[in-house]
Amino acid sequence: MLSSTAKNLYWMGRYLQRAKSTARLIEATQRMALQSRGEEAAGVAAIFGMEDEFRQSQAQGDRLASLIDFLVLDENNPSSIVNSIGAARRNAREERNNITVDVWESLNALWLELSARLRGNRATLDRGALIESVKKQAVMIFGAAQVTLLRDEANNFLQLGAFLERADNTGRILDVKFHLLRPDGNPSAEGLDYFAWSELLACIGAVRTYRRIYRSSLNPMKVAELMMLRRDVPRSVHHCLWMVDLNMRELADTYGTHGEADRLAGELHARLRYARIDRIFDVGLAKFLGGLRGDIGTLSDEIGRQFLLD
Amino acid sequence: MAVKAFDEMNSGTDGSIRVPYRGVADWLARTSPERVAATRAEVDLFYRRHGITFGAYGAAEGSETTIPFDIIPRVIAFDEWQFLHKGLSQRVRALNAFLSDAYSQREICRAGIIPEEQILMNGEFVAMAQGLQLPGGVHAHIAGIDLVRVGEKDFYVLEDNVRTPSGVSYVLENREVMMRLAPELFAAMSVLPVADYSEELLATLRSVSFSDDAEPNVVLLTPGHYNSAYFEHAFLADEMGIELVKGSDLFVDESRVFMRTPRGPQRVDVIYRRVDDAFLDPLAMRPDSFLGVAGLLGALRAGRVNIVNALGNGVADDKSTYTYVPEMVRFYLGEEPILQNVPTWRCDRPDDYKYVLEHLSEIVVKEVHGSGGKGMLVGPTSSKAEIEEFALLLKARPDNYIAQPTLSLSTCPTFVNQGVAPRHVDLRPFVLSGKKITIVPGGLTRVALKEGSLVVNSSQGGGTKDTWVLAPDQADGR
Numbered sequence: 001m002l003s004s005t006a007k008n009l010y011w012m013g014r015y016l017q018r019a020k021s022t023a024r025l026i027e028a029t030q031r032m033a034l035q036s037r038g039e040e041a042a043g044v045a046a047i048f049g050m051e052d053e054f055r056q057s058q059a060q061g062d063r064l065a066s067l068i069d070f071l072v073l074d075e076n077n078p079s080s081i082v083n084s085i086g087a088a089r090r091n092a093r094e095e096r097n098n099i100t101v102d103v104w105e106s107l108n109a110l111w112l113e114l115s116a117r118l119r120g121n122r123a124t125l126d127r128g129a130l131i132e133s134v135k136k137q138a139v140m141i142f143g144a145a146q147v148t149l150l151r152d153e154a155n156n157f158l159q160l161g162a163f164l165e166r167a168d169n170t171g172r173i174l175d176v177k178f179h180l181l182r183p184d185g186n187p188s189a190e191g192l193d194y195f196a197w198s199e200l201l202a203c204i205g206a207v208r209t210y211r212r213i214y215r216s217s218l219n220p221m222k223v224a225e226l227m228m229l230r231r232d233v234p235r236s237v238h239h240c241l242w243m244v245d246l247n248m249r250e251l252a253d254t255y256g257t258h259g260e261a262d263r264l265a266g267e268l269h270a271r272l273r274y275a276r277i278d279r280i281f282d283v284g285l286a287k288f289l290g291g292l293r294g295d296i297g298t299l300s301d302e303i304g305r306q307f308l309l310d
Numbered sequence: 311m312a313v314k315a316f317d318e319m320n321s322g323t324d325g326s327i328r329v330p331y332r333g334v335a336d337w338l339a340r341t342s343p344e345r346v347a348a349t350r351a352e353v354d355l356f357y358r359r360h361g362i363t364f365g366a367y368g369a370a371e372g373s374e375t376t377i378p379f380d381i382i383p384r385v386i387a388f389d390e391w392q393f394l395h396k397g398l399s400q401r402v403r404a405l406n407a408f409l410s411d412a413y414s415q416r417e418i419c420r421a422g423i424i425p426e427e428q429i430l431m432n433g434e435f436v437a438m439a440q441g442l443q444l445p446g447g448v449h450a451h452i453a454g455i456d457l458v459r460v461g462e463k464d465f466y467v468l469e470d471n472v473r474t475p476s477g478v479s480y481v482l483e484n485r486e487v488m489m490r491l492a493p494e495l496f497a498a499m500s501v502l503p504v505a506d507y508s509e510e511l512l513a514t515l516r517s518v519s520f521s522d523d524a525e526p527n528v529v530l531l532t533p534g535h536y537n538s539a540y541f542e543h544a545f546l547a548d549e550m551g552i553e554l555v556k557g558s559d560l561f562v563d564e565s566r567v568f569m570r571t572p573r574g575p576q577r578v579d580v581i582y583r584r585v586d587d588a589f590l591d592p593l594a595m596r597p598d599s600f601l602g603v604a605g606l607l608g609a610l611r612a613g614r615v616n617i618v619n620a621l622g623n624g625v626a627d628d629k630s631t632y633t634y635v636p637e638m639v640r641f642y643l644g645e646e647p648i649l650q651n652v653p654t655w656r657c658d659r660p661d662d663y664k665y666v667l668e669h670l671s672e673i674v675v676k677e678v679h680g681s682g683g684k685g686m687l688v689g690p691t692s693s694k695a696e697i698e699e700f701a702l703l704l705k706a707r708p709d710n711y712i713a714q715p716t717l718s719l720s721t722c723p724t725f726v727n728q729g730v731a732p733r734h735v736d737l738r739p740f741v742l743s744g745k746k747i748t749i750v751p752g753g754l755t756r757v758a759l760k761e762g763s764l765v766v767n768s769s770q771g772g773g774t775k776d777t778w779v780l781a782p783d784q785a786d787g788r
Contacts, residue, residue, distance in 0.1 A: 006572050
């Protein structure tokens, strides 16, 4: 397999996951806005580290609506859903011969659908339906990969991209939103805004999961635990880094080589696996997540270096 | 056009259905127009979903269109195919012999058959390929020979394509689509399969490796996904299970070619390139090329990697060399040509030039190096102004043009908006040359969808059809 193939599959995984995470986040934010007022828009922009871009790009009027357009449609926002799906499709198109017909067709169908929707009148464009489509079809694409792709290096790189992106997204959402809701970092349930915290869980689709696991009312510390440390929650940072580590090990077995990327993937996985939520709050959640997010960024760089993806 | 074209279905004796088309005629008669309309709608969706698209040159970046596919197959009887097969093999053997000769002793020039400047002054001549000993002496490993039919027994070669001929993916995909859309037709008729093309192509590519390695590493070099034929490159690499590489995936070290992988560098033995000569190696050819690999030609000259098709093949397939191909058959093979050339006037010859200028409204004029249906004049269908404009181009550079009589290309029933109507077709079979010559039955049938049009190129509004060669026991296609 070529290095350029590894690179395309890795980025296809990342972009697709990015579009999916963004779609889910927007949905949760919209639901939140229907139930309470407040400065949702700027907070969401902060999750993407794009407060400035957002402020520059936004028109007068409905702030949330303009934020959603920024995240979904904006051509100048490299991470907008439309741009992400376009990038994932470009990556896939270059690797037509390395992915199955099922994966290609499901991704191409999504892209064709988005293109058709965008050709219509922007004013009457049904944003909700578009977001719903992206969410549903991204699941189909990853599902197609799951059941049809050969379990080889190519698949490892696709998984690596998807899980690394997902770990980063979940970490980012938790970091920013927790800070917005509890600027002092206090994890107690006192005076908790039920809607705001359940929206935070909805960002990773885990409202019911929370109930199943804890069978108790919402508690900020447990929300943080679920999003970070629960290995059985498929969008938790721990689960994602576990999968990153697993795919790295399979690649190391295939290639018979080890490098800094392998070490760091193992270390990050272990850090989440053996962490305790109360200790994390002793140190400070913001500090812990800051370190974690920095290391995830470093891991991405190291993967590029180790497998000659650049 | 004054003469009525030969229709492949309806021009039987006394206007009856020709024997090989009886099965198709039956099918057309019993299939309702609604069913046909529904089927046609399915086809475009199928091609789009599969991403079987074609980016026309000059269109906006990233724009993708599908080539129209017509669901009425073009049928060739087995004995007709046997004749074509023999003629194509002969012609390609002669072209390969000529290319070997053109880049070594040029015996054919010494024999006074082709002037040496026809080769050496040709813009497509690659001096660096002089004296190369290629495995099996093969230069044109994949040849697409464009044929036209004008009568029951009259086939002509319109042009030879021995650089990087494309279109074979449509041969394979059209068959897939046809089997899906009209299984009943296949159940009723016995059609020779084409699906083994990729297998034969891989065997051909492996057979021309310089190395003795039993499993030589073969890769397909593409200019990238903005190329109009990118779909075909990805399709063929996938079918053969080989790597699809861009120039940036390869590098040359000590005259050996390697590809970059996460495992480290891996040796490459044969490159099936779909990149034009000029862009292959920035050190040897165009220095501004980003599509090639620096040092590639050095590796070729050192006998470490073979490049398919060979460099400099353009000296054999331009439209002025074309006129010499029958002589090549006689000179190298000592045989009489089985397939005929279209009579051709070469405008660099004063007598021919004079004739062409006087008869522009009756004939077809083409650029010597033109392709894709561009830079040509179809006299009978052009306006007076267009003819006058073209005459200026011709007068400026007579040696840049050849001319041919307007052939009345055969027609084939085709679905158009008004129903079924005859449309002109040509045929491009693909001839593989390695240790042996292999031709998958049939080839790409291109059809001019505009009424009366003779230009079948996809960039000029042409479509394609599935091409059926009937099995020997299926004389009447029923």
